Each structure stands twice: as C-alpha cells, then as structure tokens.
Amino acid sequence: MLSQDDASPVQLERAAAVNHTSLFRQEAEALGGSYVTRGELSWTSGTPYSPSMVPFPELGPQQAGSRLDELIDFYLKHPPKGAGCWSLDPTRPADLGALLLARGFQPGWRPRWMGLDLLRVQTHHPFPKGLDIDIDNLISLDSIKGLPYAQVVIPSAQKAELPGQWTRFIARWKGKIVAHSIVFLSTGPYGAAGIYHVGVVPRARRLGIGKAVTLAACLHARDKGYRYAVLNSTDAGRRTYERLGFVTVGEGHTWWLLTERLLAHPPSPREVRLAEAVARGDRETLDQLRHEPADLNRPITNGMTLMELAVHCRRPEAAEWLVTGGAACSILDAWDLDWKDRARQLVADDPSLVDRLYGEWNKTLLHFAAERNDEELARLALSADADLQLKDKVYQSTALGWAQHFGHHTIAELIETHRR
Incomplete structure (x- = not known):
C-alpha cells in the first residue's frame, strides 16, 4: 500500500x-x-x-x-x-x-484527481439531526428517486480480490434513504482507498449529508489501515471534498x-488518416491527401466536422488548410480560432448567422457568450440583433437565463439593455 x-x-x-x-x-x-x-x-x-x-x-x-x-x-x-x-x-x-x-x-x-492523508481528515462538521449511516452492500437502491449512481452494481465478496474490498455506506434521514457512497480498496505499491459514487437525493442536498457519507468511507478506510484516499471530483463536488481535507493533485x-x-x-482508414492529420496540425500529410470539398464538410464518426476538430485541437494551420480546400467555417469556429476579424465579416455578410443553433444542445452564439462570460462575443451577436427568445434544447433556457445561472452579470445586463 x-x-x-x-x-x-x-x-x-x-x-x-x-x-x-x-x-x-x-x-x-x-x-x-x-x-x-x-x-x-x-x-x-x-x-x-x-x-x-x-x-x-x-x-x-x-x-x-x-x-x-x-x-x-x-x-x-x-x-x-x-x-x-x-x-x-x-x-x-x-x-x-x-x-x-x-x-x-x-x-x-x-477529472480532478484529489488525495487525502487519512491521518489528517477533518472530522468536525455539522450534520443534520437524525442522520444515520450504515454499511450495506446488499440493499437495492434502484427505487430511490433522484439518487445519483443508484444502479451501481457491487460485485459479490467472492469476486473481490481481497476481503472487504467493496464497502457501501447508506445514509438515512427522517427514515428514508437519501445518500450513499462506496469505498474501494486497492493493494500493491500504489494501493489506496478510492472513494466513488457519492450521491445525494435533491431534497437532501446542501445539508452536509454528502460530506457525511464521504467521511464515513474515509474513516472506514483508515480503520482498515489505509493511509491515503483518492477520488476524482467534478467542480460541483470539489468544495465538499476540500472541507474534508482532500487536495487537488492533478487533472486528467x-x-x-x-x-x-x-x-x-465506422471510420475508414482514409478518414482516420485525414482526421488524425487535422487533429495534429500535420500539413505535410494533409497536402498529400486527395479530397473533395464534400469530404471536408462531412462529419466524422464522433459527429464533429473536421473544422470543429481543428478548433477543438487548436490547430489554426489545419483550419486554414480546410478553408482553402472548401470546408465551411462558422462564426463560432472563426471566433474560437481567434480569427475575430473573419468572424465579424461573416456577421456583416449575413447577420442571420448569429442565430445559428450549434451542436446537440442547440446553443446560439449568445448562449456561448453567456456560458463563457465573453462580453466581446455577446456584443457581436447583439450587434446583429440576435434573437433573444431562442432556447437551448437541454435546459430550454434563453441566453439571458444562462447568464443569470452562471452569475455572469455583465452579459445579463447587455442582453437586458438590448431587449429594452
């Protein structure tokens, strides 16, 4: 260990x-x-x-x-x-x-990798009165409405590599199951206690219950002789883990x-070679590949266009090659490549493009501006009278709603002023 x-x-x-x-x-x-x-x-x-x-x-x-x-x-x-x-x-x-x-x-x-020296775990936290936490690897949680990771299957003791390798903690409050967590023990030179599947039902959040089931897992691991606990955290969970003593050790x-x-x-060998060259910014290979404009605008297997792939991988040289070969470049593509003059020209040529819906979420330029707190992009979209009523597909919210959700007040004020 x-x-x-x-x-x-x-x-x-x-x-x-x-x-x-x-x-x-x-x-x-x-x-x-x-x-x-x-x-x-x-x-x-x-x-x-x-x-x-x-x-x-x-x-x-x-x-x-x-x-x-x-x-x-x-x-x-x-x-x-x-x-x-x-x-x-x-x-x-x-x-x-x-x-x-x-x-x-x-x-x-x-993922945000976090680690904790279990000898330094912070144990003094306020928890709701009447909260009970027990070990239970057998009870099914499938029927607990709104409980994240409720369908996780815990292997039987016979399939584990060592006794007690899997331990699940169930939190009950006011007589009902409201949260759970799992500690998984590994051995060898890098053996540690992994904390997983910490979930709390919506009505019981922000009360310290998630912290309580995580702490129970940590204390159990310490009692078993483990010195360190590790986990991967979302941004939402980071503060909870930090209050227990976890520190960030890297990102993955x-x-x-x-x-x-x-x-x-299924990707063909030629499609793979083309996409790899774009993602790497390999102009030499790109210049060797024969293609038609349709090939450059056709989505690859993961649903991205080659231009979106170049943007994601930050390969402006590959993006320029694509444009020269006939690939479409959207306002958002140009903006994210820092081709801001080109983005402004695209808006000037066709102002209706600011209302284009991007990706599976159907976000507009103004949604992206609200999410990123990008005042300059918001002003560009508003200069072309962006439709302020357009809603994304997932949350059914306008760009103003996004700005308010993320607390990006300047963007919200810009949209409110334009709406008047």
Missing part, C-alpha cells in the same frame, strides 16, 4: 489510476463482461447494457494507432453500451486525444464513444 509519510502528488495520481483500473475491471466482470488485453492496451469489454472502459493507456507512439484500431474493431464485433477512455496528464502518447477523436471518440470532461482526460454512431459510420 501507499504508506509514505508524505506521498507526492504524482504518487497520488498514480494511486488514483491504479484504483480506478481495478474498480473498472471488477465492475465489468460483475456485469458479465471481461478484461481484454491486446499488447500494451487493455480495456473492459462492456456489454450491451454496460459501458466499456479503457483505463489509462500508456502506448508507444509507433504502436498506438494500430492498438486503437484493434479496440475499435473489437467494439464493432462486440458493441458495448458506449465506452470511455481515461488518462492521466500528460497522455501517452502525447497525441492520444487526436488518435481517439479520429476513431470516433468525443471529447469528455476533465476522458474521451467517450457513442456506440450507435460507431455502428452507423
């Missing part, structure tokens, strides 16, 4: 990766899947009802492409319910993201694959 007096951030990051890998493997086997290894790359198989996980690949630059081709070929033959690839930072190889995006994965969220990367898109449009 990781037992140094002062484990470094690098050691704690590695401990988180080791713990996640072991957890993914056991979760997959509990759901009827398996752990597959092809050379330097391993992944859980997943099932039609559960996702596959590719935990922390460390591939050589010469073998990475062929190994990922094997992964995609496996998914085409054995489709899982989606897939996710996790990595520490920096990735190995350095262009892992480009390789994955070219083969159908989408950009994902960035994730990419996600939608199986239905992969099956509908």
Whole structure:
C-alpha cells in the first residue's frame, strides 16, 4: 500500500489510476463482461447494457494507432453500451486525444484527481439531526428517486480480490434513504482507498449529508489501515471534498464513444488518416491527401466536422488548410480560432448567422457568450440583433437565463439593455 509519510502528488495520481483500473475491471466482470488485453492496451469489454472502459493507456507512439484500431474493431464485433477512455496528464502518447477523436471518440470532461492523508481528515462538521449511516452492500437502491449512481452494481465478496474490498455506506434521514457512497480498496505499491459514487437525493442536498457519507468511507478506510484516499471530483463536488481535507493533485482526460454512431459510420482508414492529420496540425500529410470539398464538410464518426476538430485541437494551420480546400467555417469556429476579424465579416455578410443553433444542445452564439462570460462575443451577436427568445434544447433556457445561472452579470445586463 501507499504508506509514505508524505506521498507526492504524482504518487497520488498514480494511486488514483491504479484504483480506478481495478474498480473498472471488477465492475465489468460483475456485469458479465471481461478484461481484454491486446499488447500494451487493455480495456473492459462492456456489454450491451454496460459501458466499456479503457483505463489509462500508456502506448508507444509507433504502436498506438494500430492498438486503437484493434479496440475499435473489437467494439464493432462486440458493441458495448458506449465506452470511455481515461488518462492521466500528460497522455501517452502525447497525441492520444487526436488518435481517439479520429476513431470516433468525443471529447469528455476533465477529472480532478484529489488525495487525502487519512491521518489528517477533518472530522468536525455539522450534520443534520437524525442522520444515520450504515454499511450495506446488499440493499437495492434502484427505487430511490433522484439518487445519483443508484444502479451501481457491487460485485459479490467472492469476486473481490481481497476481503472487504467493496464497502457501501447508506445514509438515512427522517427514515428514508437519501445518500450513499462506496469505498474501494486497492493493494500493491500504489494501493489506496478510492472513494466513488457519492450521491445525494435533491431534497437532501446542501445539508452536509454528502460530506457525511464521504467521511464515513474515509474513516472506514483508515480503520482498515489505509493511509491515503483518492477520488476524482467534478467542480460541483470539489468544495465538499476540500472541507474534508482532500487536495487537488492533478487533472486528467476522458474521451467517450457513442456506440450507435460507431455502428452507423465506422471510420475508414482514409478518414482516420485525414482526421488524425487535422487533429495534429500535420500539413505535410494533409497536402498529400486527395479530397473533395464534400469530404471536408462531412462529419466524422464522433459527429464533429473536421473544422470543429481543428478548433477543438487548436490547430489554426489545419483550419486554414480546410478553408482553402472548401470546408465551411462558422462564426463560432472563426471566433474560437481567434480569427475575430473573419468572424465579424461573416456577421456583416449575413447577420442571420448569429442565430445559428450549434451542436446537440442547440446553443446560439449568445448562449456561448453567456456560458463563457465573453462580453466581446455577446456584443457581436447583439450587434446583429440576435434573437433573444431562442432556447437551448437541454435546459430550454434563453441566453439571458444562462447568464443569470452562471452569475455572469455583465452579459445579463447587455442582453437586458438590448431587449429594452
């Protein structure tokens, strides 16, 4: 186990990766899947009802492409319910993201790796009166409305690698289950206690209950002889964990694959080569590829256009090559490439373009401005009389609603002033 007096951030990051890998493997086997290894790359198989996980690949630059081709070929033959690839930072190889995006994965969220010296855990916190927390690995939580991670399957004791490896904590308040958490223990040189699946029903949030079930997991791990706990946190959960003593030790990367898109449009070797070259900004390879304008405007397997891929990977040289070859460049594409004069010219040529709906969320330029707190972009959209009534598809909210939600008051005032 990781037992140094002062484990470094690098050691704690590695401990988180080791713990996640072991957890993914056991979760997959509990759901009827398996752990597959092809050379330097391993992944859980997943099932039609559960996702596959590719935990922390460390591939050589010469073998990475062929190994990922094997992964995609496996998914085409054995489709899982989606897939996710996790990595520490920096990735190995350095262009892992480009390789994955070219083969159908989408950009994902960035985990915040956090670690805690369990000897220094902060235990004095106010909790609601009448809150009871018990260990229970058996009760089903499927019927608990609004409880995040309620359908997580805990492997049986017989499938665990060591006794007591999985422990779930159930919080009851006013006689009802309102929260849970899981601690997963890993062994070896980087063995640590991983904290997972902390969830609280909506009506019981902001009362300290999430902190309480996390603390219970930490104290249990300490009693079992563990020195360090690790987890990955969203921005929403960070403050809760910090109050317990967790500190950020790094950030990682994730990419996600939608199986239905992969099956509908498996990437051809030529499409992969083109997308890789765009994502890398490899002008030499791009100049060697013969193409038609339609090829450059056709979405790749993950749903992105090549221009969107160039923007995401911050490759203005590839974007310029695409434009020269006939690829469309939207106002948002130009803005994100810092081609602001070009973006303004596009608005001047056709003001109606400011009301274009982008992506699956159907966000407008003004929604992006509100989300990013980009006053300059907001002024550009408003200069063309952007439609202030347009709503996004997910939250059914106007750009003003987004600005108010994020607390971006200057953007909200700009929209309010324009509306008068």
